[in-house]
Amino acid sequence: MALWFLRGLGRQVVTTRYPSVLDPWASALPTPPSFVPSRLTAELVHRLVESCPSGALRQEDRELVLDVGACTACGTCQRIAPDAVTTSGVFELAATARAHLVKRIPIQGGDK
Amino acid sequence: MAVPGHEEDRLAARLAGDIHGLFGRSLHIRTIDTGSCAVCESEIRLLLAPHYDLHRLGLFFTPAPRHADLLMVTGPVVRVMELPLAKTYAAMPEPKLVVAVGACPLGGVFDEDEIVRGRLDQVLPVDVFIPGCPPSPLALLQGLLVAVGRLAERVGALSFVAGEETSK
């Protein structure tokens, strides 16, 4: 009992101080993807849409539509096209309207 | 979707101020599972652990909807849970907030069929949507604080285009 107490004193306070201070490990949280519009081609977008296991990606006209609400941050799209897709690093995704979670990324790569 | 006009903006701002005044420092949360896989519940349960310590923010869980200010809904709203969900929402006194947690109530996992409704905002007026599968406890904290007006929503202004303003 005393040992646990002393060990705790040694470890100091582990409670997060969010929202005033962001913990350093928060950067390792799985987050939805960010896209590089210049590297997105129609064919790549088609492959990304097919591969998304939760159906968060779809193509409309010349835009790639990312539904952040459906994204599970599995990382599949990043594994398929690592130079076109990166992690956004954003985990603070709360939205007051459903429409705020639907993002449109222009497809500007390859043949226009 | 119609663009909110000046009057609606003013009313929304005033309502937000009221909500912050009422709930900013003390909020009671009632969770309800409308058919989820319980992983979101694990993350919600972690909020009471010493690492995240929900109580330091003045947020508490309560099992009684009569004492609750905010309804936290997980799961894709299966049809047999619609009546208990409606009863729970009706048992909460005004003013009340609704938060949809995870991809399920956002319509991201299941399509509407004879078993599930799929989307929570077709059944209840939702104030905050928290995406994630499951959302991490920090994301849940952010969502709750957005609901009570202590933090501002951030995702609306983001574009998810690499190299632009997507930063911590």
Add this chain to the structure above:
Amino acid sequence: MTAPLLWAAGTAWVLAAGLGLGASRKIFLLAAGAVSAAGGAACLVGGVLLAMRGRATTTTLGAGNVVGRLDLRAAPLASAFLVLLGLVTLAIGCYAPRYHKPERGTAAYLCAYNLAALASLAVLVAGDVTTFLIAWESMTRACSLVILRHWRRAGVREGAFLFLALGEVGFAMVVAAFVILATHAHSLDLSVIAAHAQSIPIGWRSTAFVLALLGFGFKAGLAPLHIWLPAAHPVAPADGSAYLSGLVIKLGVYGVMLFGFELLGHGPLWWGLLVMALGAFSALIGILYAVVERDLKRFLAYSSVENVGIIMTSVGASMTFSYYHQPVLGAFLLLVALYHVVNHGTYKTLLFLEAGVVEHASGIRDLDRLGGLVHHMRASSVISLVGTLGIAALPPLNGFVSEWMLFEGLFQGFRVHSHVVGVLILIAAATIGLTAGLAVLAFARAFGIAFLGMPRSAEAARATETGQPVLGPGLLAAACVALGVGAPAVLVALDHVVRGVTGVQLRPMLLVSNLTVIPGHTNFSGFSPTYLAVFLVAVTVVPIAIYAASRPRGATQRVPVWDGGLMSYRARMQYTATTFSNPVRVTFQRLYRPDIHIDRASDDPAGSSGPVHYRTKVQPIFEQYLYRPIARFVKALARLLQPIQSGDVNQYLLYILVVLVVAYLVYAW
């Protein structure tokens, strides 16, 4: 002033009996009720005046008459019982016209009831042995006619038979006790017997005491002599049951007190201990059987057994303390016993009258099928609630005051200079404590299941207040509150009574600064029922007033009760009376020996197995192990003696010859 009032009461009841004979017409029914109530009021006032006077008055009827004379004596001991008689008959007089229908059965019933009231009055003012015995037997007979109102229904004749049979056995014992005393005192006058008490040899006095205790115990409902109560009460009409439980059993208590405190003088230690032991046993048995009882009236009957036990415990402890030269505590516990007599009479009568209202409104007495009566029977629910709070001994009502005083008296057992007896008194206190706890459970169950929640059957859902009597029970509810909050006034009156009986001046050891009650000693404990009542009202009313004044307008919504979000909440999902008392049934199963049968339609798992029937029955152990063996023995004895009654005339002539020869021989010597 007392005597004229009591004469007026008696006359009123004779008149009401006569009017009652015409009760197949509504006007006579109303008149009989009104006159009976008036008689009750006269008796009530007469009793109060007698209590305040504290001395006895005597009158003789028919002195110098050839037929016989009746001595009447209004003594202080009887005054508390006269007050109770007045209160009970007043309430029942207001209740009966609305409860009964004008028909021939009602006419006979009302006549019998009023004659029973008259006979009870005669018992209480009897001044000599013959008057007492004639009045006692008349009361028993009249009460059996009261029970037999609906004699064609199932169980009525058995109930009345049990009442009459045990009443006769008790009467035989009482006659024997009186005969012993009268023979030794050479007089039939009760005051003369009381004066000669100490000169009677102790063996005879003890025999008389035991005979009186058992004989009057049959009427009082002291366990194990109580079995007529659960048989007779459910089948009698509600006001008849109320009269039985409210007054008649108290007459048994009066008989024991008469013998114990007036006619026998001071006795050995074991008298008090015996009464205390029987009282504690009766209290516990009564409430244990009450808790598991489904029939509302039988439940109230068992609760009467419990309360008689409490009163007897107080009487026994009083005798014990007096033996150990603690006259103040002895007088105090006698006062508590008298106070509890009045209190219990008040709220038990109220509860029986309300049980009658419930039975008339819904047609059922079964707690498992009642429920939700509060929605359509507001007045009856409030009145029943007052009675329930009183009998469960919750402050600030009268039951609380008398039970508090009883406990405080018993807790002073350490003042007795005998460790063994002190421990015995404490065991009695602990038993009464257990009883009090179980009583709260039992009455929370009875009131909650019957009145609150959702109706468990269609009949309960249909019950309404219209046409139900409210005035009589309402008067008793007001009396409960008055006896509780105005306890200091009641105690002043009872102090006069106790001084008249025991000669002990209790007042300075009872009431401090007019409003605080102390149990016989100044440095033990104390509380004020009046201040407590005021405090409780303030603590309830003031926050409500503050809230109501500060609440924003229009902020209230009426919403359904939160039921956990279930798909549908049905009445069958509620607790039933049987399940509510299940923990007690399981804990005391050695006593109840419940007979449990479970029938399943099939062995399939729950949900598809079809209906499951669960039957549980509590064994009547007193009937099985005490009364039936005695009855079998008596029948065997009778069969042995059967040949004497051969019907043969020659044999009977032989008997006459034998008796003549024996008489001649005896006379010749």
